[in-house]
Amino acid sequence: MNSTKNDNNSLPMGEMSGGQRGNLYNYILGIADNSLILAQRLGELCGHGPNLETDIALTNISLDLLGQTRSYYQYAAKVEGAGKSEDDIAFLRLEREYKNILLVEQPNTHFGYVMARQFLFDIYHLMMMKELQKSKDETLRAVANKGIKEVSYHKRFSSDWIKRLGDGTEESHGKMQEAIDDLWRYTNEMFQMTAADTEMAEAGIGVDVSKFKEAYYKEVSEVLKEATLTVPESKYFAKGGKEGIHTEHMGYILADLQYMQKTFPNMTW
Amino acid sequence: MSEKEIKNLEEIFEARIARDEKIEPKDWMPEKYRKTHIRQMSQHAHSEIVGMLPEGNWITRAPSLRRKAALLAKVQDEAGHGLYLYSACETLGITRDELYEQLHTGKAKYSSIFNYPTVTWADMGAIGWLVDGAAIINQVPLCNTSFGPYARAMVRVCKEESFHQRQGFEIMLTLSKGSEEQIAMAQDALNRWWWPSLMMLGPTDAESVHTEQSMKWKLKRKSNDELRQQFIDQTVPQADLLGLTVPDPDLKFNEATGHYDFGEIDWDEFWQVVKGHGPCNKERMNARVNAWDNGEWVRDAAMAHAEKKEKKKLKKVS
Ligand SMILES: [Fe+2]
Ligand SMILES: [Fe+2]
Ligand SMILES: [Fe+2]
Numbered sequence: 091m092n093s094t095k096n097d098n099n100s101l102p103m104g105e106m107s108g109g110q111r112g113n114l115y116n117y118i119l120g121i122a123d124n125s126l127i128l129a130q131r132l133g134e135l136c137g138h139g140p141n142l143e144t145d146i147a148l149t150n151i152s153l154d155l156l157g158q159t160r161s162y163y164q165y166a167a168k169v170e171g172a173g174k175s176e177d178d179i180a181f182l183r184l185e186r187e188y189k190n191i192l193l194v195e196q197p198n199t200h201f202g203y204v205m206a207r208q209f210l211f212d213i214y215h216l217m218m219m220k221e222l223q224k225s226k227d228e229t230l231r232a233v234a235n236k237g238i239k240e241v242s243y244h245k246r247f248s249s250d251w252i253k254r255l256g257d258g259t260e261e262s263h264g265k266m267q268e269a270i271d272d273l274w275r276y277t278n279e280m281f282q283m284t285a286a287d288t289e290m291a292e293a294g295i296g297v298d299v300s301k302f303k304e305a306y307y308k309e310v311s312e313v314l315k316e317a318t319l320t321v322p323e324s325k326y327f328a329k330g331g332k333e334g335i336h337t338e339h340m341g342y343i344l345a346d347l348q349y350m351q352k353t354f355p356n357m358t359w
Numbered sequence: 360m361s362e363k364e365i366k367n368l369e370e371i372f373e374a375r376i377a378r379d380e381k382i383e384p385k386d387w388m389p390e391k392y393r394k395t396h397i398r399q400m401s402q403h404a405h406s407e408i409v410g411m412l413p414e415g416n417w418i419t420r421a422p423s424l425r426r427k428a429a430l431l432a433k434v435q436d437e438a439g440h441g442l443y444l445y446s447a448c449e450t451l452g453i454t455r456d457e458l459y460e461q462l463h464t465g466k467a468k469y470s471s472i473f474n475y476p477t478v479t480w481a482d483m484g485a486i487g488w489l490v491d492g493a494a495i496i497n498q499v500p501l502c503n504t505s506f507g508p509y510a511r512a513m514v515r516v517c518k519e520e521s522f523h524q525r526q527g528f529e530i531m532l533t534l535s536k537g538s539e540e541q542i543a544m545a546q547d548a549l550n551r552w553w554w555p556s557l558m559m560l561g562p563t564d565a566e567s568v569h570t571e572q573s574m575k576w577k578l579k580r581k582s583n584d585e586l587r588q589q590f591i592d593q594t595v596p597q598a599d600l601l602g603l604t605v606p607d608p609d610l611k612f613n614e615a616t617g618h619y620d621f622g623e624i625d626w627d628e629f630w631q632v633v634k635g636h637g638p639c640n641k642e643r644m645n646a647r648v649n650a651w652d653n654g655e656w657v658r659d660a661a662m663a664h665a666e667k668k669e670k671k672k673l674k675k676v677s
Binding site for chain 1: 408411412415418419420421422423424425426427428431432434435438439441442445480530533534537538540541646649650651653654655656657658659660661663664667
């Protein structure tokens with residue numbers, strides 16, 4: 091990389107201090123792990139959807155997220171400069187080192203949960219991506235530019251389903267409300283800033299997600315109302331994912347995810 | 360219509376097929392043609408979607424991100440194949456719900472190969488290489504079949520199946536160049552999938568029903584035994600390339616015929632699986648029935664919501 095300073099470009103990696111690199115690495119993982127774990131959850135559903143069309147659509151979302159994950163990890167590996175591959179980062183960390191929010195690791199209890207989880211994430215994800223398009227980091231900007239279309243589609247898809255299920259039958263209304271109520275406590279964590287988040291936001295590389303908390307709840311509430319659902323009022327929220335303290339589901343997700351790499355280390359597949 | 364009139368129509372119909380014209384859903388067709396096509400196309404559609412299950416079993420455990428994405432995309436392709444084929448079938452005046460009903464009650468069949476378990480990652484390679492490979496041999500001739508919607512669906516499907524086949528072979532190739540464990544895994548997968556893949560091409564000609572009529576309608580252009588020979592001739596050199604051993608001590612190239620001679624297929628096993636007693640018949644059917652039953656409230660809600668929306672629109676107009 092050349093060393094000319096340009097406002098639209100990130101600090102050339104060579105000019106970053108070790109601490110900055112570490113923060114950027116952690117920042118990227120914070121975004122990427124959400125996509126990985128959600129893609130993994132959606133992957134469990136492939137072949138088991140309520141009909142072929144939704145099966146195909148959910149697989150698409152999973153594939154989009156996985157594609158984004160790979161771009162992030164490839165970049166993270168470069169930033170870290172320790173010779174790791176995207177797979178080393180994806181598969182060979184301890185549970186405490188995964189930084190995804192708790193929401194994305196929640197199980198596919200029923201289709202209402204799948205859609206609620208997706209919807210609550212998508213609204214946030216699109217807001218984050220839009221901001222990331224303005225990052226001073228060229229690579230992150232490129233990932234966001236590519237991902238924005240995908241994430242807009244995810245949001246439209248999940249919002250439509252929230253409306254369909256919320257304002258469908260009595261049964262579907264009840265199931266959708268149950269899922270929203272249950273997953274609500276995982277929403278607030280999205281807007282908490284880790285040390286790496288703060289540092290990267292200050293450097294103009296990362297997104298200050300705390301800024302759009304209000305807009306998030308406003309948009310979510312609008313869709314829920316249109317879906318004839320009640321916006322939960324609970325003020326008790328769960329946290330910990332960003333610091334690597336996960337729910338009990340996470341260990342099982344990783345048992346599957348890491349199975350091959352742990353059983354057969356150092357091989358090419 | 361009098362019997363004579365029907366006879367006349369039938370003659371015109373058969374002549375059209377003989378001239379290689381395509382039959383379209385709105386055209387007159389003999390009842391037997393319609394029924395046979397519904398049976399074969401739905402069986403094919405069911406195979407695509409049941410076929411998602413054995414490979415779907417490895418999505419969460421794929422060994423790399425690249426392989427995970429490729430496997431997801433492959434299984435998704437199979438869902439797409441199911442979708443085109445069900446749609447083609449629906450043009451013959453049967454609903455998707457009725458077709459599912461036939462699958463779920465065991466009235467309709469699907470390819471028996473999917474009743475075998477996927478026990479290692481190498482099975483993802485073996486299935487792509489052998490199972491998609493055998494499917495292509497079965498399906499390429501159908502790109503010219505007489506029923507238009509089926510023929511067009513097959514053109515699309517075959518393109519994707521050959522991509523799957525190459526992808527599967529590439530998984531096997533990577534394993535066969537890998538560690539001792541990986542080579543053993545690949546050989547074990549070949550051992551388990553070889554014979555069921557040969558069985559995929561159907562019972563031996565002596566025991567095969569429906570063939571003559573199907574030939575006339577271009578639903579079948581070569582006999583099962585011919586297709587099987589073609590598959591073996593094509594696949595054995597590929598196994599050699601991988602450095603793997605085909606699990607058949609009688610397999611030998613015959614200089615005189617230019618084909619491989621091969622050992623006896625265990626038809627008892629074939630019929631056992633066809634009749635529902637294979638290693639995973641129950642699991643596959645349960646998975647399909649559960650997906651359908653658990654999705655009922657979702658489908659009902661979508662319908663109810665669409666109706667509500669329609670009513671609102673009408674209110675606005677009036
Ligand atoms: Fe297929
Ligand atoms: Fe097929
Ligand atoms: Fe295929």
